[in-house]
Amino acid sequence: MxxxxxxxxxxxxxxxxxxxxxxxxxxxxxxxxxxxxxxxxxxxxxxxxxxxxxxxxxxxxxxxxxxxxxxxxxxxxxxxxxxxxxxxxxxxxxxxxxxxxxxxxxxxxxxxxxxxxxxxxxxxxxxxxxxxxxxxxxxxxxxxxxxxxxxxxxxxxxxxxxxxxxxxxxxxxxxxxxxxxxxxxxxxxxxxxxxxxxxxxxxxxxxxxxxxxxxxxxxxxxxxxxxxxxxxxxxxxxGREVNFSVHKEKAQPKEVVLSIKNLNCNNFKGLRAVKDFSLDVRAGEIVGLAGIDGNGQTELVYAITGLAKSESGSIFLNGQDITNLPVKGRLDAGMAHVPEDRHKHGLVLDFPLKENFIIHCYKDRPFSVNHILQPQKIDEYADFLIKEFDVRSGQGKESKTRDMSGGNQQKAIIARELDRHAKLVIVVQPTRGLDVGAIEYIHSRIVAQRDAGAAVLLVSLELDEILNLSDKIAVIYDGQLSGYVNAEDTDENEIGLMMSGSIKKVGDCHE
Ligand SMILES: Nc1ncnc2c1ncn2[C@@H]1O[C@H](COP(=O)(O)OP(=O)(O)OP(=O)(O)O)[C@@H](O)[C@H]1O
Ligand SMILES: [Mg+2]
The missing domain is CATH 3.40.50.300 (P-loop containing nucleotide triphosphate hydrolases)
Known part of the structure; x- marks a missing residue:
């Protein structure tokens, strides 16, 4: 040989x-x-x-x-x-x-x-x-x-x-x-x-x-x-059997948490990337946003999360107009975000894992008291998240995030964002780079957020993930909403046609 x-x-x-x-x-x-x-x-x-x-x-x-x-x-x-x-x-x-x-x-x-x-x-x-x-x-x-x-x-x-x-x-x-x-x-x-x-x-x-x-x-x-x-x-x-499909009960949607109204956004070149886009996401439901890469999903998420400004239109979170709030203001208003680019927007790679875990809330109790950091509380919390989400690395909470494996960096971000118990959870490509066992676990955690009453917006390029996890599916094509359907009433073919702009099927995505 x-x-x-x-x-x-x-x-x-x-x-x-x-x-x-x-x-x-x-x-x-x-x-x-x-x-x-x-x-x-x-x-x-x-x-x-x-x-x-x-x-x-x-x-x-x-x-x-x-x-x-x-x-x-x-x-x-x-x-x-x-x-x-x-x-x-x-x-x-x-x-x-x-x-x-x-x-x-x-x-x-x-x-x-x-x-x-x-x-x-x-x-x-x-x-x-x-x-x-x-x-x-x-x-x-x-x-x-x-x-x-x-x-x-x-x-x-x-x-x-x-x-x-x-x-x-x-x-x-x-x-x-x-x-x-x-x-x-x-x-x-x-x-x-x-x-x-x-x-x-x-x-x-x-x-x-x-x-x-x-x-x-x-x-x-x-x-x-x-x-x-x-x-x-x-x-x-x-080393054990893996479940490929997600187990979940029927969704019980409640009040509107995220409401996007007639949003227009440009991309970094100044070209219109999101066009008159409207969508609601309710408490207790997962809305999956499907689309071929480059059809405006990145710009839409940037506008919702405050990473970029929108040109016109408005975004409401629990009735509060957040269109022009800075990122921090939106996080404080109850938004969690697992970003598309984990290195650019998810982690400070040269910080240890434990500091990345408290990056949004290090000023708050119990991590700070009278403006003084509380190392013991920070350590305890890091140990808790590491165990809960099975984040693996050489030196546990002290590991420099840069030295961690790609999949474990991703698990760290998911742990931090899901544990904030936010009203609105935006997850973009949440399982990118994860192994099948970890995907099974993360999917079940996302469903658990929904069941605890969060509104979940899932943005993914993987159609399997969208179909498996979503209660409703929205489709974006050329910056516009080209589909809005119940997940149980559709299939891969129909979504594919909406993704390529061949058909348009927008039900009542607003009240
Ligand atoms: N430069 C480094 N310093 C310290 N520990 C490291 C370094 N590089 C990798 N490790 C550790 O070695 C182990 C293996 O990491 P590796 O990146 O090879 O995993 P992987 O199989 O590629 O995982 P993934 O699927 O998540 O990419 C991990 O626990 C990681 O934290
Ligand atoms: Mg690797």
Whole structure:
């Protein structure tokens, strides 16, 4: 058997935690090899070791049968190993080409950077692999899906043969996911080998040949994907049976909590993104907002939560006009928000976990008394949330949030926001990057908020999540409300048609 990569008996210790415990992964050349495991199982860590970002505490790595020491990413690059990280590493104000050639700029005979030559090479690669990327576009102006394809081009430009993808589909739309799967098969056909971290079992079934399962740092086994069902993989990963559908009673909607009236908002380019949008969300119900990415959901949520100003129209929370209140004013009025971008709006990454938990309320009792912080109360509360929401990290409440795994960062935000028991809970992509076990738990907590009387607005790109969790479904298309239906009276097809603007079905979303 020709192995492109062998990671043998890898162990990696971080302060307070053994992230990888004697893990062995053998990857056949020219295959897609998936890595599956709960949040914090050690997937990103072991791939970062392969990419030279961390050194293993012990263990051996072989590339094409030869033992190697990958002490930094430059060595990984020279061995033909490339990586697309869980959180992209692109310079926003640079163009696609400038990002791709960063650190290895081709020079003209006058010693200046030869952008034209690089851009031509990038165009050719883009065409060969069907990536459809404009080499002169600026990163800040292109979609997340396109940014990811830039990361892929970066690897191809450097002639990498072994491509590591860390949760590449967590930020993509269903259409983009489908395209990425095709690109991956194409890459394998052209002789590349792919290592793929994902929580989505469907994707593993669709694209991977083998799958190694990790649990709490240990290797549970490697399976042949075609002989294993999704259910079996899920069980292997969490060590128990997983419920894929959400159990909930019929909703008992009460008074209107959030009322959006004729709202108009612009996007950052100054173009109209939300158009005359009206919607009510009542206490005791979950309204799911479905839509293809980029149809105004981000701008709508920014306007409701105060992250951006609206142009006209109004927003009421429990009868109070909050249209022009600052973010803090809205939080105090009873709003909780799990933001779309956890790094930008969810956490202060250099603060320890316990400080992120009290970030909205550190001035209030019991965390402050007479303007003096109460460390014991803060610690107790952090321990409580960590236990309640199963937030895993090396040093518990003292962990720097930046060092936590992506899924556990997300769980930390959800814990903080849901525990505020707000009247209005806005959750945007709440389960992005979570493992199937954690998704099951978070969904049940969102339903519990509803049952306790909160009004829940769920914004998600995952149609399964919308259909599973919502009592009513609103659809946004081109900034306008194109659908408003009872979840039980609709199906995936109808929602899909409303999402693409093919049909419009707006019942009485207002009294
Ligand atoms: N730089 C670091 N310093 C300290 N601890 C770390 C560091 N990087 C990772 N860890 C810890 O190692 C463990 C494994 O983390 P890792 O990021 O590999 O998980 P993961 O399987 O990728 O999870 P997820 O699915 O949530 O992304 C976690 O408990 C994490 O807190
Ligand atoms: Mg990870």
């Amino acid at each position: 020709a192995y492109a990569i062998e990671m043998l008996n890898i162990t990696k210790d971080f302060p307070g935690i053994r992230a990888n415990d004697n893990v062995t992964i053998q990857v056949e050349a020219n295959t897609v090899h998936a890595l599956l495991g709960e949040n914090g199982a050690g997937k990103s860590t072991i791939m970062s070791i392969l990419f030279g970002l961390y050194q293993p505490t012990s263990g051996i790595i072989k590339v094409n049968g030869k033992e190697v020491h990958i002490s930094n990413p430059n060595i990984a690059n020279s061995l033909g190993i490339g990586m697309v990280h869980q959180h992209f590493k692109l310079v926003d104000c640079f163009t696609v080409t400038e990002n791709i050639i960063l650190g290895m700029e081709p020079k003209t005979k006058y010693g200046t950077v030869d952008i034209k030559k690089a851009a031509e090479k990038i165009s050719k690669l883009s065409e060969k692999y069907g990536l459809n990327v404009d080499p002169y576009a600026k990163i800040e102006n292109i979609s997340v899906g396109m940014q990811q394809r830039v990361e892929i081009l970066k690897m191809l430009y450097r002639n990498s043969d072994i491509l590591i993808f860390d949760e590449p589909t967590a930020v993509l739309t269903p259409q983009e996911i489908h395209e990425l799967m095709l690109i991956m098969r194409n890459l394998v056909k052209e002789g590349k080998t792919i290592l793929l971290i994902t929580h989505k079992l469907k994707e593993i079934k669709e694209v991977a040949d083998h799958c190694t399962v990790l649990r709490k740092g240990k290797c549970i086994g490697t399976i042949d994907v075609k002989d294993t069902t999704e259910r079996q993989m899920a069980e292997m990963m969490v």
